[in-house]
Amino acid sequence: MWKACSNILPLCTKLFDRKITSNFSCPVCGDEAETIDHTFMNCSVALAVWGKHPNLMALLQSGMCFVDWVEVILSSLSSPDIEIFFTLVWFIWRHCNEVWSGSHPGEVKQISLKASRYALEFLEAVSDPSPSLExxxxxxxxxxxxxxxxxxxxxxxxxxxxxVGIGVVVRNSQGVVLAATSEKN
Structure with missing residues (x-):
């Protein structure tokens, strides 16, 4: 997200300026130059993803740039919406890279579902306190x-x-571990 907000992602416009590629158009839709704003706000993939999140789309105003939209989201929303937004941006970027590299990107309609699940799974993992070890x-x-x-x-x-979890350790008389295992069920 920092790279996107700092405008240092390796977009086609940047690669074209450095003569790394001969095309500056968006590799996904080909409609416009691939810029931060186009990639995350105006490209057909981005529009399809944001269309499934009206609470995020409602904060996007006409003429707003991506960085301004991020600032509005950070000041207007809270968890889990912020984490979902960040993860959606990441998945949109990943999809664009898969298209650009010629690999087989997943279906656009799955981006929203997968990113939302990923963000919620992350939140569950970090909010679940680890059991204290005695x-x-x-x-x-x-x-x-x-x-x-x-x-x-x-x-x-x-x-x-x-x-439940169980751990077993077998040691010899010198304390050398001969076998160890653990299992969670």
């Missing part, structure tokens, strides 16, 4: 002389996700 009160002790190894087992319950 520090054992004593250090590991080797097995008694009559045993060749020692097995330690630990478990954890993730109430919010209704999951």
């Amino acid at each position: 520090v054992p009160s004593s250090a590991w002790t080797p097995p008694s002389s009559s045993h060749l190894f020692k097995v330690n087992v630990a478990s954890v319950l993730f109430k919010e996700r209704q999951e």
Whole structure:
């Protein structure tokens, strides 16, 4: 997003100016020069994506540039709308790159759905506090002389996700780990 707002993305207009490419038109629609404003606000892909998000589109005023639109969104909306907006911009950019590079971009109608899911999944992951780890009160002790190894087992319950986890470590009498595993269910 910083590169888009700083106008330093490698758009076709920039590549054309540096004589890296012979065409400055948008690789997606071919209708206009590929600029920040065109790519994220006026291209057919962008318009199709924003059309599915009327709350974002409502903040886009006539004659507004992309950076101004970002500022309005940041000052007018809150989470999760801001994260969804940023992720949509990223997915639009990714789609344009896939078209430009000749790879097979996904369907435009899927951009909105995938980006929204991605943003909400991110928010869920960062808002879900990690379970606190309990520090054992004593250090590991080797097995008694009559045993060749020692097995330690630990478990954890993730109430919010209704999951449990278990970890198992097998060590020899010198404390060298012979085997270890963990599983979440």
